Structures are given as structure tokens and as C-alpha cells.
Amino acid sequence: MKCRLSILCLLSLAPFFSYAQQAELNAAEIRQGLAGLNVTGSVLYIAAHPDDENTRLLAYLAKERKVRTGYLSLTRGDGGQNLIGTEQGELLGLIRTQELLAARRTDGAEQFFTRANDFGFSKNSAESFKIWNKDQILSDVVWVIRKFQPDIIITRFPEDARAGHGHHAASAILAREAFTAAADPKRFPEQLKQVKIWQAKRIVWNTFNFGSTNTTADDQLKIDVGVFNPLLGKGYGEIAAESRSNHKSQGFGSAKQRGSAIEFFSPVGGQTAKTDLFDGINLNLDRNKGTEKAQQLLNEINAEYDPADPSKSINALLRLREEVKNLPFKHRQLDELILACAGIWIEATVPEPSYAITDSIPVTINAISRVRKYFPVRISLEELNPDHIQELIPDRMVSQHIKIAARQFGLTQPYWLEKKHPIGSYIIDSLANLSLPEAPAPHAGVFRVLFGNQYIEVTRPLVYKHTDPVKGELYQPLVIAPPVTATLADHSFVFTNNQSKTITVQLKNFKALAKGILQPHVPAGWKVSPEKVDFNLQRKLEEQNVEFVVTPGGEIEEGQFSLSLQVDGRSYQKGLKVIGYDHIPVQTLFPEAEARVERVDLKFAGKKIGYIAGAGDLIPESLTQIGYQVTRLNEKQIISGDLSGYDAIITGVRLYNINEQIKLMQPKLMDYVKNGGVLLVQYNVNSPLQLADIGPYPFQLSRDRVTEEDAKVNFLNPDHPVLNFPNQITVRDFDGWIQERGLYFATGIDQHYATVLQMNDTGEAASNGSLLVTGYGKGKFVYTSLAFFRELPAGVPGAYRLFVNLISKNTVH
Structure with a gap:
């Protein structure tokens, strides 16, 4: 040969x-x-986000039942929270995409997405479809079904409130409708130029029992997926934990489970299965005509396989390859095995x-x-x-x-x-x-x-x-870049009043001897100096910082600061963003070289801030940008240091969830407040908490939130100092918020706290738990579930004004 x-x-x-x-x-x-x-045979599992998938079931289907298995996540998880860094939105979605791909390499399934953007928590499917454009996302689900051609479709969630999230319920609705639409030539006919209509045998819901919700029942179809695979040396509970632990940005490191594990299924559409997911579906080669000889060859190959010398199987595998070349078969898998x-x-x-x-x-x-x-x-x-x-x-x-x-x-x-x-x-x-x-x-x-x-x-x-x-x-991964990039440190810049601000641009060249012109652009009426800069970068990957002084002016309050580069007679408008974590490949992208600029009427009281990092946010960078002196404090500095020199101390999001040292830091933080300091605690989730008492007086955390970013905000106490000093807060300061108002609102609130704001989503009861303020000793304690960690980096003017008030030493007694 x-x-x-x-x-x-x-x-x-x-x-x-x-x-x-x-x-x-x-x-x-x-x-x-x-x-x-x-x-x-093949199975397509459908849910809404990265980490929604049942990795144990996927591993069992792919590696034990050996059917082609896919996971369709409607979104890339852009709207979630990040427990390993400060990336939000699209950048978090990029990380979670790579975490999903790592999970699939572990459990053996394939990964698919729609074009849906995870815009954050949604309370019902109607809200999700309003923002997503239901018909467009349905067409994407239909496309994946027609392309993948699953025998069975499995949903993770039900279509009602038991799903716990509007995206979850929407994924089940879309899966059921796509199950029918994929077989209808009148639905999305433009796809039929590239794929054929497809009717899956059945669609089922993989019911669950977690949290306070149990949707399983003894009369449902049951399968034990906890079996042990001696070839792999692992059970599927162990493989599932390894797969799920790839979702590190969500803190989903999982313990390995060994032994029996029952999965339950409830019928949604198509032919009902009684004893097995694949009832009525032939998973053997004779499902296709003309496979008798191929089956005989395969039997011989498996019987004669020598693990001490797999190369002995090459001749037979080549004969099999020739035999099945015109038949539906796992051609890619066969080729990979021959090469192996x-x-x-x-x-x-x-x-x-x-x-x-x-x-x-x-x-x-x-x-x-x-x-x-x-x-x-x-x-x-x-x-x-x-x-x-x-x-x-x-x-x-x-x-x-x-x-x-x-x-x-x-x-x-x-x-x-x-x-x-x-x-x-x-x-x-x-x-x-x-x-x-x-x-x-x-x-x-x-x-x-x-x-x-x-x-x-x-x-x-x-x-x-x-x-x-x-x-x-x-x-x-190899990076192919523009010859030169122009990168801004932030994607929004806030100008206090009409004061000038210096904006630094980092040039980086990806070729030797890069000469050109960098030109900034500002809103009409604003000024920028210099109006252009000549650059000459000699060495590849050389970096050069260029500063522009931008001054607000005219009637325009907000707009874009953008950059254009002329290099070798061509125009480029790209910046550079690199995301590097050990558990995913380096991600490099080239966003537009632009940032939002906003003029804000802003007054200050105190400028020296201490910040304790939590799960990761950009609050320190945002405050530094408007003139605060921010010091990042570690546990030793808090436990053993002198905190009296700080006008305010801010805790990062979820600090009380993730940092075990908070138990030792909390007494020092309370003493700091008692002696006249201002402590602002950003949101935490209700479980797990490292200690129960976050503030000087009791309150609990709920799962309540307001997801409508334009929800009306009522002032329960308009005369409260945090609404009046040093900035006069009005309802206009809640215009332009992004993604949500707040999350995990406080409940069971002690009477010592002033509840300043009231808000609710459409059709829901009003909540007073988004902002708690109290005097304690000579100082002020603030707990806020408002989504400042999203609003400040986005440059929302009113969020800055309110946040400055919260960390100012205004009277609360």
C-alpha cells in the first residue's frame, strides 16, 4: 500500500x-x-445560554449511545455576570463561547448558536421575543435543525414560569415551533437552496429537580445516564463535571458524581417514547439501504481490532471507506479513525x-x-x-x-x-x-x-x-490584524461640566516601518487638539501613546470620539482588544476605534476612594476617569491598615459571595463606618453568602429584580441627602440606563434603613429594595442593588450623578 x-x-x-x-x-x-x-441517529439539545445544557446527558448520548449529539444555545451568554474578570456584554459572550467549545470537546457533543443576543435577565418569554424578534430567531433554530437533521429534539426547560427565566421559556417555545416549521416547505423557504426540510421523530422536555422546582414524575420516561465506561475509565457523571467545570466565568466548577443518575423526559410533540428516547428509531446501519456489506466489514474490524497496534485496521477501514462512499455514514469520523x-x-x-x-x-x-x-x-x-x-x-x-x-x-x-x-x-x-x-x-x-x-x-x-x-x-491562534490599530482605554468618556479631558490613544503596529496619520473626530461644537498626528513606527509590535485634549462645547451633550488612520494610502478605523485566560485560547478582536463621549453636570464631595475587588467590575476605572483617586485595597490592608484616610470605600460586585476573608474584614469595615467613613456595598446574590450580616442592621437578599431598564423610578423620600447632595437627582437621571435597573433586591429590611427608591417591572408589585441607606455611628452605610457596574462603564450620566452622591459624606442622621 x-x-x-x-x-x-x-x-x-x-x-x-x-x-x-x-x-x-x-x-x-x-x-x-x-x-x-x-x-x-442524532439528537439536538436546545436551551438558552451557555451552562444551561445537561452535560451528563450530552456525554451519555455522545459517548455511550454514540449518536451524533449537538447543543444549540440560543445565545452566547453576553448578559450574564463575570466571576473571573471585568469583561461584560459582547466580551463576556466571547469568553463563554470558548468555554462552551471546551465543554463540547470534553463531553463529545457539537456546538451551535443562533444570532440572539443575551440582553440580560428576562422575566417572561413575551419580553424576550419583543427584544429578539421571534420570527428571526425561530428561523435560526429551523436552520440548525434542517442542517443537523436530528432524530430527536430535547429541550432543557418548559414553556412557562417554571423555566425561571424568560430566555429559558422562549427556548422551549422556539424548539417546539421549529420542530414543526423545519418540516414545512412554506416556512423559511429561502433556506431550502442549501438544506432540505426535516421532520424529527419527536421532541421531549428533559425535566429537572433543582432549587425549589421539581418537574420530574415517576410516570415519565426515565433513563439511567450515570453508567461507567471502562474504555474511558470514567462514568458520565465524572465526564459531565469535567465538561461543566469549563464554565469558569460563571463559577460552575463541579464535583464529579459516580453511580446511577436518572434523567426524566416528558413528551412535547411527535411520536411518544415509552421505554427509551429512541423508541421506533433504527440506530443500526441497516437503517440505510445497501449497508449489508459495510455492516459485515465493521463487524470484522471491531472483532479484529488490536489495541497494541491500531495500524493493523487500516486496510479494512479503507475497504469500508470505499464501500460507504455513496451512503449516508459517519464519513468524517471514519477518516479521523484512519488517520489515528x-x-x-x-x-x-x-x-x-x-x-x-x-x-x-x-x-x-x-x-x-x-x-x-x-x-x-x-x-x-x-x-x-x-x-x-x-x-x-x-x-x-x-x-x-x-x-x-x-x-x-x-x-x-x-x-x-x-x-x-x-x-x-x-x-x-x-x-x-x-x-x-x-x-x-x-x-x-x-x-x-x-x-x-x-x-x-x-x-x-x-x-x-x-x-x-x-x-x-x-x-x-494566528492573529491577522490591520497594519496599525488605535485603541482607546475606555469605550465611554465622561466630561464633568465643560472641563477638558485628555484622551490617550495607544497605537500599535503589526508590520515594520508603519508610517501614517492619526486623525480624531469629535461631535459638532466640541474641540480636539491636536487635529491630527503624524506617526512613524519602526519596529513590528511597537506601541506609541498619543494624547488628544478634548473640550466639550456647543449644544451637543453626547456623541462619538472616533479615530481614523491613514497607512500606505489606505484608511483603517480599528482598535485592539485582547482577552487572555489560561482556560481558553487567546481572543483577539478589532473593535471600531471609537468611544462614547458625554458631558455631565457633576459636583463632588470627597475624592479619595478605597476599592475592594469582588467578582470583577470596572467601577475603579470609571471613577478614576472623572477625577477620583482610587486605591485598590487587599485583605491585609483592610484587616491591619488604617482606613481613616478614605472618603469612601466601595466593595466590588459579589464580594460577600466569593471572598472568604470578608468575615475578617467586616468588623474593620463597620468600625470604619462607625468612625465617620462611607461604605458602599454593591450587589450580591442571595446564595451562597460568606456571612449573613452584610450591613450594620439586618436585611436579606431576594432574587427580585427590575429588568426593564426604562422602568419608572419613584422617589420615596425626595428630600433624602443622597438625592440632593452634592448633585440634585431627578427622574431624568434614570434615562438611558442599559440592560436593567437592578438585581437581587433587598428584602426584610430593618427600620434603621432609609429605602430611597421604588420601582417595578410592568405588571409587578413595586419594590423598595434597590437602595438602602443608613447612618451608623458617625458614618454612612449604603447597600445598592442598582446595576452601577453596567451603567458607569457605559457612560450613563445620571448613574454617575447618583453614585457620586452615594459615596459622598452627606448627612444621613
Whole structure:
């Protein structure tokens, strides 16, 4: 037999590949995969957010039942809270996308999304559909069903209030409607140019018992998914915990469960299953005509498989491949198993982590075959030019060098963030992108691994490979960037009154010898100096800070500060944002080089602030921007230090949930207030809390919230100092808030506290628990569930005015 590998320059044909290098399957995993070739069938699980999925059930379906398994998350989790950093909104969604992909690599399922944007907590499905545009998101769900063609659809949630979240209920409604619509040629007919109509056999609800809600019942369909897989050396409760623990930004590290675990299912539509999810569905190869010989071959392959030498199965697998080439089959899985049995490794690396879009990228292709030496196979590596054929001797790496123009790939960034979008959904022009959880990675072309007269096409992403002295060998996604980026430190700037502000722009070049002009743009009537800047960056990745003095003027109160770059006769308007955490690949994107600017009538009383970090917010940066001196305090400084020099101390969001040291810090913080200080505690969730008494007097935390960002706000005590000093607060100060008013409002409030504000969502009872203020000793204590952690970074003027009042030493006694 002869096997060779060729590189074909078919750059436009390569499919999506994640950042990770190819998986090297061990002998047990190959055995698991060979058994899976005997199974047909597919299941699509549908819910609303990352971390909604039942990872134990997904792992069981993918690895035990060996059916093709997918998870459709309507959103990317953009509206959640971040427990590992300060990223919010789209940036948090980017992190959670990568966490989902890591979870799927663990449990064996595939990942899909719609274009729906997670705009934050929603109390009912009607509100969700109002913001999402129900018909558009329904079309996305239909597209995924028609593309994936599941035999069974499973929802995580019911369609009513038991779902606990409007997005959850909406996901169940969309799944049920899409179950029918996907089979109707009159629904979304434009899709039928690329896919066919599809009718799943049934749709069921995976009922649950958690919190105070139990939706399971003994008469429901039940399956034990806690079984042990000896090939993998784990039970599905263990695999599920490993999968779920990838959701680190949500604090979902999970304990491994071992032993029996029952999942319950309730019918929603289609044929009812009585004893098994797959009742009435043939999961064997004979589901398709003409598979008798393939089945016989597969039986022989599985019977004769030698885990000590998987390469012995290659000949039979090639015969099977030829037999099923025109049949519905797991072709991709079969090809991966052949490559694994042959010990084929191919990678395409670049010497630097980033290149400008105008560059030519040098690429090194490494390939090796690690079949046993006695195995009669020759592998060669060649380009289209036959003079460059290189034979691969078993266990001997060969390399080849080519160059690829970066421009053909475009900028590397998330496809759903390429265009500005409304609150409800991302702008996605291509249906094909909806099949991809992330943008296609730049690649070196389509490789062909030839086995006699058969070949397997393989693509590999271009990656930067390097060795860290602590972490070892690391792979990083290749970044293709504009020649020069212009990055602003914040995405909003608040100008107090008509005072000028210096805005710093960081230039960074991704090519050597970058010369050009940087020009700022401000709202009409505002002034900026200088009006343009010439730059000359000599070294690649050189950075240069440029300062512009911006002065508000005229009648315009708000607008955009934007930047344009002229480089080599071309115009660019991109900044740079890099997100780096150890548990996900480095994420690089190029947002528009612009920021919101807002003129605010703002008065101050006190300027020196201490800040105690919680789960992560941008309050310190926001306060520094308007002139406060902010010191980040650690536990030692609070427990052993002198706090009397601070005009106010602020705790970060969820501090009382996540920091065990708060038990030791709390007495010192209360003494600080008693002696005349101001302590402002931002929101915490009601469970778990490190200590019960957050304030000097009792109150509890509920799950109540006001999600309508334009909900009417009533002043219960208009004369209260926090509404009058140093800024006069009016109802206009609650205009322009984003995502929500507040969350986890206080309840059971002691009479010592003044409840200053009252608000509610449409049709709900009014709540007084968003803002509590009390005097304690000589000082002031404030607990607020208002979403300042969202409003200040967004540059909401009234939120700044109220927050300044809350941290000012106004009289509360």
C-alpha cells in the first residue's frame, strides 16, 4: 500500500477548525470510535445560554449511545455576570463561547448558536421575543435543525414560569415551533437552496429537580445516564463535571458524581417514547439501504481490532471507506479513525503570533506517520509541484515551507462582532456562519493523505507554537490584524461640566516601518487638539501613546470620539482588544476605534476612594476617569491598615459571595463606618453568602429584580441627602440606563434603613429594595442593588450623578 500527503492550494474550500491542534486518539478512544461507526441517529439539545445544557446527558448520548449529539444555545451568554474578570456584554459572550467549545470537546457533543443576543435577565418569554424578534430567531433554530437533521429534539426547560427565566421559556417555545416549521416547505423557504426540510421523530422536555422546582414524575420516561465506561475509565457523571467545570466565568466548577443518575423526559410533540428516547428509531446501519456489506466489514474490524497496534485496521477501514462512499455514514469520523490508526500528525505553524493583513505569512508544515515499521506503507509530502515530493519514513518528521498572503483571510475576529448590532440580535449575513460556533481560522490549504487510490482531505489551522518554561508547549491562534490599530482605554468618556479631558490613544503596529496619520473626530461644537498626528513606527509590535485634549462645547451633550488612520494610502478605523485566560485560547478582536463621549453636570464631595475587588467590575476605572483617586485595597490592608484616610470605600460586585476573608474584614469595615467613613456595598446574590450580616442592621437578599431598564423610578423620600447632595437627582437621571435597573433586591429590611427608591417591572408589585441607606455611628452605610457596574462603564450620566452622591459624606442622621 502507498500512502502520501499532498498540499493543495484550495484555500476557499477548507472548513472551520477550532484553535486546538488535532486530537491524538489513544487506542481506547479508537476502539470507542470504531464502535460508534455502527450507530446512526442524532439528537439536538436546545436551551438558552451557555451552562444551561445537561452535560451528563450530552456525554451519555455522545459517548455511550454514540449518536451524533449537538447543543444549540440560543445565545452566547453576553448578559450574564463575570466571576473571573471585568469583561461584560459582547466580551463576556466571547469568553463563554470558548468555554462552551471546551465543554463540547470534553463531553463529545457539537456546538451551535443562533444570532440572539443575551440582553440580560428576562422575566417572561413575551419580553424576550419583543427584544429578539421571534420570527428571526425561530428561523435560526429551523436552520440548525434542517442542517443537523436530528432524530430527536430535547429541550432543557418548559414553556412557562417554571423555566425561571424568560430566555429559558422562549427556548422551549422556539424548539417546539421549529420542530414543526423545519418540516414545512412554506416556512423559511429561502433556506431550502442549501438544506432540505426535516421532520424529527419527536421532541421531549428533559425535566429537572433543582432549587425549589421539581418537574420530574415517576410516570415519565426515565433513563439511567450515570453508567461507567471502562474504555474511558470514567462514568458520565465524572465526564459531565469535567465538561461543566469549563464554565469558569460563571463559577460552575463541579464535583464529579459516580453511580446511577436518572434523567426524566416528558413528551412535547411527535411520536411518544415509552421505554427509551429512541423508541421506533433504527440506530443500526441497516437503517440505510445497501449497508449489508459495510455492516459485515465493521463487524470484522471491531472483532479484529488490536489495541497494541491500531495500524493493523487500516486496510479494512479503507475497504469500508470505499464501500460507504455513496451512503449516508459517519464519513468524517471514519477518516479521523484512519488517520489515528496510521499515527498521522500534521500541523501548520507560523513563527510569530500576529501578522498585518498586508503581510506574506511564512508557514512551516510538519508531518509525520507513526505506523509500525513493518506496516507496508509509504507516506509522502508534496505541493502541486511534483519536484517537491518528500517521502515520510515512519517516525521521522518532515517539514516544508510555504508563504501565504494574509489578505485572503481578512482580519481574524468573531464573525458575529464584525458589524454593529441592535440590542436583540447580532447582524449575520451568511446562513453558513450560523453553522459555525466561531469564525473559520486561517489555514494552510487542504492536505491530501493518499492511501493507494484513496485520499483523505485534512485542513489544519495556522497556529503560533511556542514553549513556555512553566506550561510547556503551547498553541495560540494566528492573529491577522490591520497594519496599525488605535485603541482607546475606555469605550465611554465622561466630561464633568465643560472641563477638558485628555484622551490617550495607544497605537500599535503589526508590520515594520508603519508610517501614517492619526486623525480624531469629535461631535459638532466640541474641540480636539491636536487635529491630527503624524506617526512613524519602526519596529513590528511597537506601541506609541498619543494624547488628544478634548473640550466639550456647543449644544451637543453626547456623541462619538472616533479615530481614523491613514497607512500606505489606505484608511483603517480599528482598535485592539485582547482577552487572555489560561482556560481558553487567546481572543483577539478589532473593535471600531471609537468611544462614547458625554458631558455631565457633576459636583463632588470627597475624592479619595478605597476599592475592594469582588467578582470583577470596572467601577475603579470609571471613577478614576472623572477625577477620583482610587486605591485598590487587599485583605491585609483592610484587616491591619488604617482606613481613616478614605472618603469612601466601595466593595466590588459579589464580594460577600466569593471572598472568604470578608468575615475578617467586616468588623474593620463597620468600625470604619462607625468612625465617620462611607461604605458602599454593591450587589450580591442571595446564595451562597460568606456571612449573613452584610450591613450594620439586618436585611436579606431576594432574587427580585427590575429588568426593564426604562422602568419608572419613584422617589420615596425626595428630600433624602443622597438625592440632593452634592448633585440634585431627578427622574431624568434614570434615562438611558442599559440592560436593567437592578438585581437581587433587598428584602426584610430593618427600620434603621432609609429605602430611597421604588420601582417595578410592568405588571409587578413595586419594590423598595434597590437602595438602602443608613447612618451608623458617625458614618454612612449604603447597600445598592442598582446595576452601577453596567451603567458607569457605559457612560450613563445620571448613574454617575447618583453614585457620586452615594459615596459622598452627606448627612444621613
